[in-house]
Amino acid sequence: MAKQLETPITFIIFKRPHTTVKVFERIRQIQPKKLFVVADGPRHEREGEAEKCAATRAIIEKVDWDCEVIKNYSEINLGCARRVSSGLDWVFENVEETIILEDDCIPHITFFQFCEELLEKYRNDSRITSIAGQNAQLGQKRTDYSYYFSSYSHCWGWASWRRAWKNYDLHIKLWQEVKKSNILDSILNDSKAVSYWESIFDSIYENPMGITWDYQWTFACWMQGGLNVIPNVNLVQNVGLGADATNFNFNQDVSFINLPTEAVEFPLKHPPFIVRNLPADRFIQKTVYGATRLDIFKQKLKKILQDKKIINC
Template structure:
C-alpha cells in the first residue's frame, strides 16, 4: 500500500486545479488514495472562492484518476494550522504514514515515487523526522555525491512523515518559557534558519497561527533531521499575493525535476557547506522580519 496523499485547500480555485492536475500526472496516481480537506469560508469575501474550489474538487472522483478520492468539507472555518493538525492526525492514525500538500504546489511526475520510496527507506531510521519534496536550487560541493541531503529544518511545501513521529509533537509548546530565556537553545534551534526562534516567539504571542514552526520545534527537541532531494519534486506557485498564506516573492523559486531516473537514497553525513547554504536562504533576522511580517499579515487577515 502506498502512503495516502492529503491536500488542504481553501479559496484559490486556479491554484487548486493546477495542484490536482500535476498530481494526477504522477506515475503512481492511479495507485494512490487521495484525501482533500476543504476549509470553510472565514468571511463573506471568501464565500464565492471557496464555493468555486468545492465545485471543482467535487468533479475529481468522477474522473477515476486516483485509486480513491475522499473529500472532507469543514462546516466551520478552522484555519490552516488546525486543518492540517486535525486532518493529518486523523489519516496518519489509520495509515501509519502520510504525504501532505497544500493548494499551491506543483509536483513533478515522480513526486509520489520519491515520497513513497523515501518513506520506506527511512521508516526505521530514528534520526529522520520527515521527508521534504521541495528544495532550493543549491550549489552542492563537487565531492558531494548523494542524491539527497539532511537538514535541521522540516519543510511544509510537500512533505511526508510517519505516525510515530507525528504523535510526539507538543502542539502547545509547554516548555516555551524555558526555551525563551535560553540563548543556547535559541541559537541551536536557529541552525535550520535565522528566522526560527523569532517565528516560534510570534506563534506563542498569537501573532501568527503556524503548525509548521511547532512541527519544526518538535523536530529540534527530538534531535532529528529532514531529508531533502538535490533536485526539487515540488514548485510553489502561491507566492504571487493570491492567497491567505503567501506574500509576493521569487525568493523560493526552484527547478522542478524532469528526470525519469529514480532517486537513490542513502545515509549521508551532515554537510557543513550544504547546511550553511540552506540556512542562508532564510536571510538575516532583519530580512526575516521585513519579508515574513508582510506574509504573516496576509495569514492573519485570511483573504
C-alpha cells in the same frame, strides 16, 4: 510510474481551483489507491469565497481511477494553522505514513517514487522526521548522492510518518523551557539565526492560532533531534505567490518560490552516512529564513490580530 501508487496521498485544499487543478492532474498521473482530502471552509465575510471553495472541492469529484477518497471538509473557516494541523492529525490517526501536497505545490512526477522509496527505507529510523520535495539551494549541488540531510523541514511537498507527527504541538508548549535552556544555540550555532527563530517562536507561543502551522513542525523536529531528507534536485514548484495566497501575498522577489523542477534519477544513490549538511543549512537560513520573511510574518500576524479585535468589538 507504471503502477498505482501504494502510499496514501494527502491533499490540502482551500479556495484556489486554478492551482488545485494543476496539482490534481499530477496526482491523477500516479493514481494513488488512497487519497485523503483536507479542506478549510470559507470566510463568509469575504465576498465570493464560498463559491471559490465549492469550485475547488468540485475538482476532487473528478477522480476517475480506482481510488478510495476520504474527505475531511470543514464548513467553517478554521484558518491555516488549525486546519492543516487538525487535518494532519486526522490523517495520521488513519495511516502510518503519507505523502502531503498543498493546493499550490506542483510536484515533478518522480517526486512520488522518491517519497515512497524513502518512506520505506527510513520507516523505523527515528532520526529521520520527514522527506521533502523542495530543494532551495538555487541550483547548487550539495552532494553526489540523490539527497542529503538537513535540520530544516521543507513542507512544499513532503512525506512523513505517524511516529514523527505525534510530537507535533500547535501551541509549542515547550518553548519557554527551550528558550531558557538556550537549546537553539546548540541546534543552530549562529547568533543571528537564533534571534530569528526566537522571534518566530515567541510570536507563535503568544498566538498559536495565528497564520501558520509549519514553524511548529520545525520546532517539533528540532526537539526530537530530527533530520530531514532533501533531494539533490528540486522536485516541487510552488505557484502560490499571488492575490489568492494565504501566507504569501506580497510584491517581492522571493528567489526560492516558483523554482523549476527536474527529475531525480533512479535507482536512488543513498548516502552512506546520516549527517546534517551544514553548508546547505546555512544557505537555507540566509535565503529562506532571512530578515525579509521574518518581517512579513510579523506584518501578517499583526494584521490578523487587528482583524480579530475589530471582530470582537
